[in-house]
Every structure is written in C-alpha cells, then in structure tokens.
Amino acid sequence: MNAALEWAAGLDTRWMLAALLVALNLWATWLIAFSGAxxxxxxxxxxxxxxxxxxxxxxxxxxGPKRSMLES
Known part of the structure; x- marks a missing residue:
C-alpha cells in the first residue's frame, strides 16, 4: 500500500512539472511571435x-533578441 501512495505522489509531481514545462514553452512561443525578430x-x-x-x-x-530599456 505504501508503494502505491508513493507512486501517486510522484505522479502529481510529474504532472505539475509537465504543466510548468508546457506553460514555459507557450510563454516563450508567445514572446517569439511578438518579438522584433x-x-x-x-x-x-x-x-x-x-x-x-x-x-x-x-x-x-x-x-534571443533583447528589448532596449528605452522601448518599454
């Protein structure tokens, strides 16, 4: 029973890390789409x-391309 609980706790962590990775990739893609590149x-x-x-x-x-301090 203890092994099953450890597996479930690990699954939650993996899902959280996967969601964080997807959010990071989407954010970077968004920044690229609206960059001056x-x-x-x-x-x-x-x-x-x-x-x-x-x-x-x-x-x-x-x-990646950097925004100037004067542009913001």
Missing part, C-alpha cells in the same frame, strides 16, 4: 523550442 528567426526559434522543450526556452531567454 525577422520571420525566419522566429520559425527557427519556435522549432528549437519544440524540438528541445527544456533547453529551447532557456536558450531563447538567454540568446
């Missing part, structure tokens, strides 16, 4: 995000 770069970045769902958004936030 050229169209080809947008397609490339979205492809990277969907092929590498964990590393892709991190790469976008680090290497």
């Amino acid at each position: 050229p169209g080809r770069e947008k397609v490339l970045w979205v492809t990277v995000i969907f092929l590498c769902p964990i590393v892709g958004p991190v790469l976008w936030f680090v290497l």
Whole structure:
C-alpha cells in the first residue's frame, strides 16, 4: 500500500512539472511571435523550442533578441 501512495505522489509531481514545462514553452512561443525578430528567426526559434522543450526556452531567454530599456 505504501508503494502505491508513493507512486501517486510522484505522479502529481510529474504532472505539475509537465504543466510548468508546457506553460514555459507557450510563454516563450508567445514572446517569439511578438518579438522584433525577422520571420525566419522566429520559425527557427519556435522549432528549437519544440524540438528541445527544456533547453529551447532557456536558450531563447538567454540568446534571443533583447528589448532596449528605452522601448518599454
């Protein structure tokens, strides 16, 4: 019985992490869609995000086009 409870607790954690990952990917895709990057770069970045769902958004936030402090 204890093993079943541990499995259920682990399942909840995995679902939460999966939901967080999906939200991160959607947020990064949204930011890419409305960024000032050229169209080809947008397609490339979205492809990277969907092929590498964990590393892709991190790469976008680090290497993607930056907004100027004066633009905001």
